[in-house]
Amino acid sequence: xTTLTAVLETxxxxxxxxxxxxxxxxxxxxxxxxxxxxxxxxxxxxxxAFYSCVATEKNRCRHEATQNLKDPVTCxxxxxxxxxxxxxxxxxxxxxxxxxxxxxxNNLTPEHVLSLISDEDSTRINxxxxxxxxxxxxxxxxxxxxxxxxxxxxxxxxxxxxxxxKTTIDETEIRxxxxxxxxxxxxxxxxxxxxxxxxxxxxxxxxxxxxxxxxKYFALSGSLKKNQLCPRQDERKITERLLHYKPYFSLLAYxxxxxxxxxxLETYKIESQLKLEPCLTVSESAGDPAQSGVPSLKRKVTxxxxxxxxxxxxxxxxxxxx
Numbered sequence: 001x002t003t004l005t006a007v008l009e010t011x012x013x014x015x016x017x018x019x020x021x022x023x024x025x026x027x028x029x030x031x032x033x034x035x036x037x038x039x040x041x042x043x044x045x046x047x048x049a050f051y052s053c054v055a056t057e058k059n060r061c062r063h064e065a066t067q068n069l070k071d072p073v074t075c076x077x078x079x080x081x082x083x084x085x086x087x088x089x090x091x092x093x094x095x096x097x098x099x100x101x102x103x104x105x106n107n108l109t110p111e112h113v114l115s116l117i118s119d120e121d122s123t124r125i126n127x128x129x130x131x132x133x134x135x136x137x138x139x140x141x142x143x144x145x146x147x148x149x150x151x152x153x154x155x156x157x158x159x160x161x162x163x164x165x166k167t168t169i170d171e172t173e174i175r176x177x178x179x180x181x182x183x184x185x186x187x188x189x190x191x192x193x194x195x196x197x198x199x200x201x202x203x204x205x206x207x208x209x210x211x212x213x214x215x216k217y218f219a220l221s222g223s224l225k226k227n228q229l230c231p232r233q234d235e236r237k238i239t240e241r242l243l244h245y246k247p248y249f250s251l252l253a254y255x256x257x258x259x260x261x262x263x264x265l266e267t268y269k270i271e272s273q274l275k276l277e278p279c280l281t282v283s284e285s286a287g288d289p290a291q292s293g294v295p296s297l298k299r300k301v302t303x304x305x306x307x308x309x310x311x312x313x314x315x316x317x318x319x320x321x322x
Contacts, residue, residue, distance in 0.1 A: 004031055004043065011047050017198040023051050026200060026248040030255070033244040040270040041217070041255040044262070048254040050195055075165040076155055077108050078196035079178070082188045083147045084140065096139060100148075103138040110155035113148065125149065147183025154181055171199060194250045203249035205238055206231045213256030214238060216264065 008024055015023045027047070030038045072078035084100050085093025104112055114123070117130040135145035154160040160177055168174050174197075175189045190204035204210050211229040214220055220241055222229030229238060245252045259267070 004039065007042060007046055011051075015051075017051050017200065018196075019198045019200055021200040023047070026251045029248055030245060030251055038245075038252070038255060040267045041259060044267060044270055045255065045258045048251065051198065072196060074109075075160075075162050075192075075196065076110055076151070079151055079181075079184070079188070079192055080108055080148050082191045083144055083151070083183055084138075085191075086144065086183075086188065100138045100140070103134060110152040113152040114156060117149065143183055147181065150182040151184070166197070171202070194253065199250060201247040201249045202253070203239065203242065204253055205235055207253075207257075209260045210253050210256045211238075213259035214242070217256065217259040217267075218242075 004027075008027065011023055011027075017023055027042060031042055072081050080100060081093075081097045084096040088096065101108060104116070113134070114125070116133040117125050119126050119129075130145060130149065134140070134148075135142065138145070140148070151160075159180065164177070165174060171193060174193070175186070178184050178189050178192070179186075185206075187204060187206040190202050190206065193199045193202045194204065211222075211231065215222060215227070215229050218241060220229065220238065221227040222237075223233045224230045242249070242252065
């Protein structure tokens, strides 16, 4: 079975995200808190590909770029991709992004977008050009096209800039500025902060997949029908339950997406193996863990039957509940 040491070796000892924080430290933190509750998911899915150079189909996240014509390299491109991917599946978001890049000839800048939809003799936006040169070729809804245009205007007018978005430390200020753009809400801000700026402590409660993963993996009931979690009414309950995982909520969100998409039976099997072989899995297989930088997690060794039958599955489910 994959060990935590093997997972950490894929990113090196000083791997840092664009936000400046250490990815290794973040993974170690998640692996240790609550008696290693997150460890099975970490071992099962590995390092998030959008943080590491080890991008495989196994650890791909459905919210990140996969087979794109061009991955976003500027804040404006990233925000446009987020807008294009609103309210659709990961595959559809990827297709929308590719069509947008083709429509702009891989030159997705505020200036080029506005030049496509403006009259030649003025800077006035021409509704007909907006339809024929941007919205229809890119396959955007009217609301998404209007949002991208408004975003371009914010950059043109200096209300937003690459420098401001990349260098501002206070995330509240970034959110405040982005929320002034039509069509950009809290979810879009969260995606931008997590996937492009790579900030470490963002918990996108507004994302349905994250809420499903939290409810499923932490057995957390919500106030909606069928005990689903509500992003507003249950926000405090969610943040209080997950407080141990700060300041690495962004990493936690990745594994909650994975938990939502993965049958827990597979995770229970890993949990069972961890309880049978805790030292081989959590600490270094050889040498001093203190010297290796991978601390040993002391866990109670409990024999657990392999969850191969419905009855065993129900009994094993208690292993991952609080």
